[in-house]
Amino acid sequence: MTKAMALGGGAVLGSQISMRVAVRVRPYPMPHQFATALDHPWRMRYRDPVGMLGLFGLQAGMQVLDLGCGTGTFTVEMARMVGPTGLVHAADLQPSLLERAQQRIAEFDLLERVRLHCCGAYQLPLDDDSLDLAVMVATLSQIPNPQLALWELQRVLKPGARLAISEELPDPAYVPPKVTRRWAEEAGFTFGGRSGSAFCYHSIFFNRE
Numbered sequence: 748m749t750k751a752m753a754l755g756g757g758a759v760l761g762s763q764i765s766m767r768v769a770v771r772v773r774p775y776p777m778p779h780q781f782a783t784a785l786d787h788p789w790r791m792r793y794r795d796p797v798g799m800l801g802l803f804g805l806q807a808g809m810q811v812l813d814l815g816c817g818t819g820t821f822t823v824e825m826a827r828m829v830g831p832t833g834l835v836h837a838a839d840l841q842p843s844l845l846e847r848a849q850q851r852i853a854e855f856d857l858l859e860r861v862r863l864h865c866c867g868a869y870q871l872p873l874d875d876d877s878l879d880l881a882v883m884v885a886t887l888s889q890i891p892n893p894q895l896a897l898w899e900l901q902r903v904l905k906p907g908a909r910l911a912i913s914e915e916l917p918d919p920a921y922v923p924p925k926v927t928r929r930w931a932e933e934a935g936f937t938f939g940g941r942s943g944s945a946f947c948y949h950s951i952f953f954n955r956e
Contacts, residue, residue, distance in 0.1 A: 797824060802911075802949055803951065806828070807829060807833060809833045810829075810834050810878050811833065811878065811879065811881070812880070812903065814886055815884065816844075816848055817839060819837060819851040823855050830860075831859075834860060835861045836862050837863050838864040838866050840866070869896060871903055879904075881903070882911045884913045887922075897930060897934035897936065898934055898935075901935055901954055906954060906956045909954075910931065911949065912931065913950070916946045923945065924945070924948045927950055936955070937953045937955070938950070939951035
């Protein structure tokens with residue numbers, strides 16, 4: 748039994764390593780078939796939406812982008828926090844995930860505060876200098892060309908506005924905080940601080956003035 752368990756554990760570990768190597772060579776979004784993992788209770792233990800979004804400085808009346816919104820796990824709380832005078836733009840490449848996000852947002856009667864966009868990160872359907880905050884949760888590392896995405900975020904963020912990047916180790920595409928910081932600074936953002944741990948971290952950057 749012990750030998751069987753060891754073999755099984757080795758197979759899982761080998762699969763994880765192979766997946767992480769493949770994703771680093773060619774990043775891609777999480778397949779929609781695994782969407783249930785986004786809302787798993789275990790994940791919510793370290794991904795508390797209220798606590799995390801509070802760190803990002805989200806306030807009532809803001810114009811906010813949830814880039815790579817998935818099933819709307821964090822979009823709902825964003826909509827609550829911006830209030831009736833604010834607006835959340837929720838964007839994702841995968842229509843099936845956006846449908847689930849729309850259903851979730853509707854359940855909380857918050858659709859009036861959210862605009863859903865089926866689009867990639869390189870060409871956002873948003874005006875220049877229109878956002879107070881952009882949030883990417885386990886998203887930037889899944890984008891094939893992070894620099895293009897960050898340059899596009901510079902365009903839509905107001906001068907001095909915030910960019911929040913959060914990554915988590917269970918994501919096969921995970922990259923450490925020093926990498927996301929390098930990417931953001933090379934794109935022209937200014938580092939504003941980091942919280943959390945290597946397992947799940949949150950970095951804040953400011954758009955150029």
